[in-house]
Amino acid sequence: MDKFLLEKYDRPAPRYTSYPTAPYWQDNGMSAESWRSHLIEAYRQSADISLYIHLPYCEKLCTYCGCNKRITTNHGVEQPYISSILQEWQLYLQALPGKPRLREIHLGGGTPTFFSPANLRQLLEPILASADVPPDFEGSFEAHPASTSHEHLQALYDLGFRRVSVGVQDFDPFIMSVINRSQTEEQVAQVTAWARAIGYASVNFDLIFGLPFQTPDHIRANVAKVKAMRPDRIAFYSYAHVPWIKPSQRAYSEADLPLGADKRALYELGCDLLLETGYHEIGMDHFALPHDTLAQAHAAGRLHRNFMGYTAAHTYLSIGLGASAIGDTWTAFAQNEKQVEAYQARVARGEFPLIRGYALSAEDRILRRHILNLMCQQHTHWRNEDSRCPELYAGLSRLAELEADGLVVRGDRALTITEAGRPFLRNICLAFDAHYWAAQPQTPVFSRL
Numbered sequence: 001m002d003k004f005l006l007e008k009y010d011r012p013a014p015r016y017t018s019y020p021t022a023p024y025w026q027d028n029g030m031s032a033e034s035w036r037s038h039l040i041e042a043y044r045q046s047a048d049i050s051l052y053i054h055l056p057y058c059e060k061l062c063t064y065c066g067c068n069k070r071i072t073t074n075h076g077v078e079q080p081y082i083s084s085i086l087q088e089w090q091l092y093l094q095a096l097p098g099k100p101r102l103r104e105i106h107l108g109g110g111t112p113t114f115f116s117p118a119n120l121r122q123l124l125e126p127i128l129a130s131a132d133v134p135p136d137f138e139g140s141f142e143a144h145p146a147s148t149s150h151e152h153l154q155a156l157y158d159l160g161f162r163r164v165s166v167g168v169q170d171f172d173p174f175i176m177s178v179i180n181r182s183q184t185e186e187q188v189a190q191v192t193a194w195a196r197a198i199g200y201a202s203v204n205f206d207l208i209f210g211l212p213f214q215t216p217d218h219i220r221a222n223v224a225k226v227k228a229m230r231p232d233r234i235a236f237y238s239y240a241h242v243p244w245i246k247p248s249q250r251a252y253s254e255a256d257l258p259l260g261a262d263k264r265a266l267y268e269l270g271c272d273l274l275l276e277t278g279y280h281e282i283g284m285d286h287f288a289l290p291h292d293t294l295a296q297a298h299a300a301g302r303l304h305r306n307f308m309g310y311t312a313a314h315t316y317l318s319i320g321l322g323a324s325a326i327g328d329t330w331t332a333f334a335q336n337e338k339q340v341e342a343y344q345a346r347v348a349r350g351e352f353p354l355i356r357g358y359a360l361s362a363e364d365r366i367l368r369r370h371i372l373n374l375m376c377q378q379h380t381h382w383r384n385e386d387s388r389c390p391e392l393y394a395g396l397s398r399l400a401e402l403e404a405d406g407l408v409v410r411g412d413r414a415l416t417i418t419e420a421g422r423p424f425l426r427n428i429c430l431a432f433d434a435h436y437w438a439a440q441p442q443t444p445v446f447s448r449l
Contacts, residue, residue, distance in 0.1 A: 003261050005405060005424070010260060013426035014433070015284070016375050017307050018326075018333060019368040020358060024435040030334040030357025035327075036095045038359070042317035042329035049100045050315045051127070052308055053085060054322030056110035056340060059147070063251040064169070064179040064211065066240055068324035068338050069110045078115050082123045084344045085321050089127055091352055092319055102131040104313045105161075107141035113148040117155035124159050133160065138293075138313055140202075142167060145187035150194050157198050164195050165204040165235070170211055170218060171225050178212045178252060185225065192229050202232040202292055209266040210239035212256040219266050223273040233294055234279060234287040235309065236270055238263070264423065283310050283376055284425050303376040310376070332359045363389050363434070370395075370415075371429045378417040378425070395432035402428060 014021040043049075056070045057077060070077075093100075105124070115123070139161030143152070145168070153164065170176060171185050188205075195203050207222055226234065241257060243249040258266060271281065279287035280295045283303060288295040297303045297312035304314040307326050318328040323343040326335045334357035337343040346353035360368065366389040373380035386392055396415070402408050407421030408428060417428060430436060 002420075005407075005420075006261050006264055008405075009402075009424050009427045011427070013430045014436075015426065016371055016429050017305060017309070018328065019371045019433070020360070020364060020435045021433070022326075022333075022335070024439070025333060025335070025356045025358040027356045030332065030354050030359070032352045032354065034359065035332065035334050035352055035354060035357065038329040038332040038334075039092070039095050039317065039327075040097055041331060043096050043098065043100070045316045045330075047098060047101045047132075048103045048315040048317070049131075050104040050106075050306065050308070050311075050313060050318040051102060052106050052108060052318065052320045052325055053123070054108055054110065054320065054325040054336075055081075055112045055115060056323050057081075057114040058109065058111045058144075059114065060180065060182060061248055062169075062179055062181045063248040064181075064208070064239060065248070066242060066246050067108075067110065070340055075114070075116070078119045079122075080344065081322075081340070082115075082119060084347045085123060086126055087347045088321050088353065089130070091347075091350070092321075093130055100131045100317075102128070102133050102137060103315055104138045104308075104311065105140070106308045108308070109142055111144045111147060112141045113143055113152050117149070117151040120152070121155055121159065124156075128159060138163060138311075140165060142206075143191055144183065145191050146183040148191050150198075153191070153194050153198050153200070157200065162200055163202040163204065164191075164200055165206060165233075166191055166231070168205045168222075169208045170214065171222050172214075172218050175211055175213055175218065178256075180251070189229060192231065202294075204233035204235060205229075205231040206235045206237065207270070208237050208239050209270055210241075210258055210263045212252045214258055214266060216266065216269050219270045220273065223270060223277065226274070227277050230289075232289050232292045234274060236267065236274070236285050236287060238267065238285065267423075281422075283378075286310050298376070301377060305372060305375050330360075331365070333357055363391055367391060367395070367432050367434060371432055374415070374417060374429050375425065378422065379414065381411075381414040391434040392432065394434070394437070398431035398437075399428065402431070 056068055058069050058071055059073050061071050137160055140163035141156060141161060142165045145166055166188060168188055192203055241249060274287045279289060282288050282294055282298045293312045294310060304311050306318055316330045320327045323340045324336055324338040326333060334354045337346060337353045337355045343353045366386055370380045399408055403410060407418060407424050409416045409418060
């Protein structure tokens with residue numbers, strides 16, 4: 001990569017799992033009544049829904065992690081939390097005007113496999129029984145290699161889950177000790193082998209570049225192990241160093257991190273090696289083998305992006321259950337209470353446990369469509385209705401310098417990101433972020449490339 005361009009465009013920018021991004025939502029910005037009306041509107045567009053369930057518990061703090069989690073070894077928290085999730089689900093069933101069709105469930109965390117297999121069945125069976133489950137249903141979950149048993153995998157497979165995402169991060173024992181994550185290469189290999197033997201259609205590995213003390217040799221070693229285990233998908237994430245948000249990241253300093261060109265070189269090396277190994281690059285930081293549904297959706301122009309990341313399923317309505325979970329109706333976002341006890345108390349009172357949200361304007365929806373197109377297909381084109389969106393044209397004017405640098409190509413009614421521009425995808429989308437340009441953050445909010 002051109003070092004000059006990297007330094008020129010190395011600025012903090014969102015990852016655009018939503019637009020507008022969460023820092024521009026309002027606290028108490030979504031009443032239960034308003035959220036209910038947005039839910040009904042989305043349901044009338046289609047009864048298909050995606051469901052994200054946040055299971056926040058972990059037995060040990062991984063210092064790199066930016067997720068909302070609760071550290072405890074007390075497994076007595078499982079049953080009360082499951083009860084709260086099921087109570088919240090009932091609130092949604094009561095609000096929707098008909099029986100939803102459940103296209104997708106993703107269990108995230110935290111550590112979903114903190115919960116016992118029996119308790120995961122207790123959580124999921126009532127949810128699946130209360131909805132229509134089509135033949136193309138996709139169930140997926142995040143698996144910590146140190147806590148995922150054969151019984152976990154079998155129980156979720158029996159409930160229709162066919163995708164598992166294994167949190168590898170890095171295979172090097174020293175780096176893992178620095179970020180306080182306890183797992184072994186053997187555990188990763190065992191979970192992968194179990195999943196394949198049971199019949200899972202897709203195994204994903206989460207890998208991170210930019211971790212403390214990580215070097216090109218670590219990336220080479222990681223990809224060699226990937227080549228041997230051959231997961232169907234790879235999420236090759238940039239480590240987001242945001243210690244002002246996640247104080248646990250102060251366990252190491254910026255002096256311990258590969259930064260700038262050194263960090264980006266780790267990604268470029270990993271990308272090249274993965275492509276040589278037969279993976280296709282999908283959107284931003286994701287790779288898949290040609291047979292995987294993610295690669296097929298990308299090739300067919302059907303790739304979608306939401307709070308669960310890239311997905312082959314696209315629904316108007318995404319419901320988030322659990323502490324900090326986010327819902328999306330396409331016309332609005334709403335986020336739950338982040339603190340577990342506050343979340344449980346509000347659900348127990350029969351309330352949607354919303355803490356903040358945002359209703360999208362017509363202009364927001366136009367900009368969101370273009371940002372989503374760029375994130376998923378590296379291309380977008382104008383519709384007649386776009387003439388009513390002055391911020392779209394303001395965004396195009398902000399791209400003049402990136403166009404001069406060969407990162408984008410503008411057509412008569414289209415915009416395409418070039419191969420040279422792919423590393424700067426976030427910067428290109430940032431040009432269209434009207435909220436960012438109207439009120440640029442005065443303190444650190446987003447991570448760098």
